[in-house]
Amino acid sequence: xxxxxLLEMNHIIKNFPGVQALKSVDLKVxxxxxxxxxxxxxxxxxxxxxxxxxxxxxxxxEVIFDGEVxxxxxxxxxxxxxxxxxxxxxxxxxxxxxxxxxxxxxxPLTRFGFVDHRKMYELTRGVLREIELEEDxxxxxxxxxxxxxxxxxxxxxxxxxxxxxIMDEPTSSLAEKEINQLFTIMRKLKSQGKSIIFITHxxxxxxxxxxxxxxxxxxxxxxxxxxxxxxxDKLINMMVGRDVKEMFPKIPCPIGEVKLEIRNLSNxxxxxxxxxxxxxxxxxxxxxxxxxxxxxxxxxxxGMRPKSGGEVFIDGKKIEIxxxxxxIENGMAWLTEDRRGxxxxxxxxxxxxxxxxxxxxxxxxxxxxREAQLNKVCEEYVKKIQVKTPSLDQHVENLSGGNQQKVLVxxxxxxxxxxxxxxxxxxxxxxxxxxxxxxxISKLAGEGKSIVMVSSELPxxxxxxxxxxxxxxxxxxxxxxxxxxxxxxxxxAYATDTVExxxxxxxxx
Ligand SMILES: Nc1ncnc2c1ncn2[C@@H]1O[C@H](COP(=O)(O)OP(=O)(O)OP(=O)(O)O)[C@@H](O)[C@H]1O
Ligand SMILES: [Mg+2]
Numbered sequence: 001x002x003x004x005x006l007l008e009m010n011h012i013i014k015n016f017p018g019v020q021a022l023k024s025v026d027l028k029v030x031x032x033x034x035x036x037x038x039x040x041x042x043x044x045x046x047x048x049x050x051x052x053x054x055x056x057x058x059x060x061x062e063v064i065f066d067g068e069v070x071x072x073x074x075x076x077x078x079x080x081x082x083x084x085x086x087x088x089x090x091x092x093x094x095x096x097x098x099x100x101x102x103x104x105x106x107x108p109l110t111r112f113g114f115v116d117h118r119k120m121y122e123l124t125r126g127v128l129r130e131i132e133l134e135e136d137x138x139x140x141x142x143x144x145x146x147x148x149x150x151x152x153x154x155x156x157x158x159x160x161x162x163x164x165x166i167m168d169e170p171t172s173s174l175a176e177k178e179i180n181q182l183f184t185i186m187r188k189l190k191s192q193g194k195s196i197i198f199i200t201h202x203x204x205x206x207x208x209x210x211x212x213x214x215x216x217x218x219x220x221x222x223x224x225x226x227x228x229x230x231x232x233d234k235l236i237n238m239m240v241g242r243d244v245k246e247m248f249p250k251i252p253c254p255i256g257e258v259k260l261e262i263r264n265l266s267n268x269x270x271x272x273x274x275x276x277x278x279x280x281x282x283x284x285x286x287x288x289x290x291x292x293x294x295x296x297x298x299x300x301x302x303g304m305r306p307k308s309g310g311e312v313f314i315d316g317k318k319i320e321i322x323x324x325x326x327x328i329e330n331g332m333a334w335l336t337e338d339r340r341g342x343x344x345x346x347x348x349x350x351x352x353x354x355x356x357x358x359x360x361x362x363x364x365x366x367x368x369x370r371e372a373q374l375n376k377v378c379e380e381y382v383k384k385i386q387v388k389t390p391s392l393d394q395h396v397e398n399l400s401g402g403n404q405q406k407v408l409v410x411x412x413x414x415x416x417x418x419x420x421x422x423x424x425x426x427x428x429x430x431x432x433x434x435x436x437x438x439x440x441i442s443k444l445a446g447e448g449k450s451i452v453m454v455s456s457e458l459p460x461x462x463x464x465x466x467x468x469x470x471x472x473x474x475x476x477x478x479x480x481x482x483x484x485x486x487x488x489x490x491x492x493a494y495a496t497d498t499v500e501x502x503x504x505x506x507x508x509x
Contacts, residue, residue, distance in 0.1 A: 023218075039430070125137055131188075257315075270296035276476070386433055421452045470491060
């Protein structure tokens, strides 16, 4: 079949109980293009993609793929037609080898009807080579990084000889280098005439890799544009329906005494001799490349990892933290970077997920939950950070990815901690809400709380922090005041441990 468009979706509607996720949306994807989808959290991007992949059946609307009008189809039929999807939340079979993950459900068989492991190995080696992933097909999935697991998913798409590959926020947990690797593969697939639908909240990626952009808002189609012709402020306006600044700078507030001091904290494997202080009303940013050990430092302070040395002081008093509850009892809270692994309880309601760290505050004298009060407070937070949910009783797994992140933000803001650690607080969160979360963090600092913020986004770190600590391969390479003359370039020099070279080159100029 020919024709300019590989995929045409017209007037797609998708209803869930109590929610209209898609209110008549369109999408046209050309052959051999990389097509971006953008929109706020809960706009309907993932839902539309699941309709394409046969996971959901649209309530109504028309799907034309490769020139043919499609009757409702199953995921298996979608694959057979050449449509594959790499999900926002990966779910690989961790305890099985790579090759079985690639060929799951369609394993090559010997003539006696047994799985032909040798053939599966060879076939897998072929597809891995095609995407330049140097891994042994027999390695267990559990030994791979998230980035490599994604590459395996792409290998699977290649093995199906897909015409359309859907990638739902593939870059949200990748490091710079891995993102470049992914982009290289995407360009290669495109040059082979394949179409890719690419979802991301990172605007720079849109401009780097995509040919066209389609924007949705609140389940409605807003428009499609050629990326090269689309100005940034117009794109943001299409997404949120108003002008927003992507960053919300910290509101100046008085900075008090030292609240938290970390002295020579070490962990055998990940970092050594990390020392820093955070004062009341201060935001300390922790910058560094992925793998620098930033998250591990926070995990160790919280008693999730064993320390091999070092001390923690609060208000000048030494404290021992052996388990996370010790940290919480000492007035600390922690918004984790990994919402699937250690934060969200998918089967529980929005209400419980928000309240789970604060329940004791809502017990009456005989130990029963004061529901009305709990409801009221949860409602307040849901409103404040715009969690998009039909009610507090919705299961969290039914919320969009970014809205699950917002539930976690609400949880930790509600504990009203003295010291708040936030790790990638706005990952997967749309531009509009991002500045709202920045505003809330800033407000906490204004109330005299101490904040430690780990983030890979330099503009976020530079917009919000009073001081910035930079790490490189488990070592602190610098702690600097966040003054006006601090540049991204200089921070990167610290993050790559080349600050001496950087200084010399500046002096030379
Ligand atoms: N299985 C489901 N049951 C009920 N509601 C759902 C279900 N799946 C999605 N929704 C709702 O549909 C809307 C669209 O969600 P979707 O996941 O498509 O958003 P998204 O654009 O991908 O957002 P994000 O950027 O946060 O990933 C949301 O309001 C969500 O709560
Ligand atoms: Mg989504």
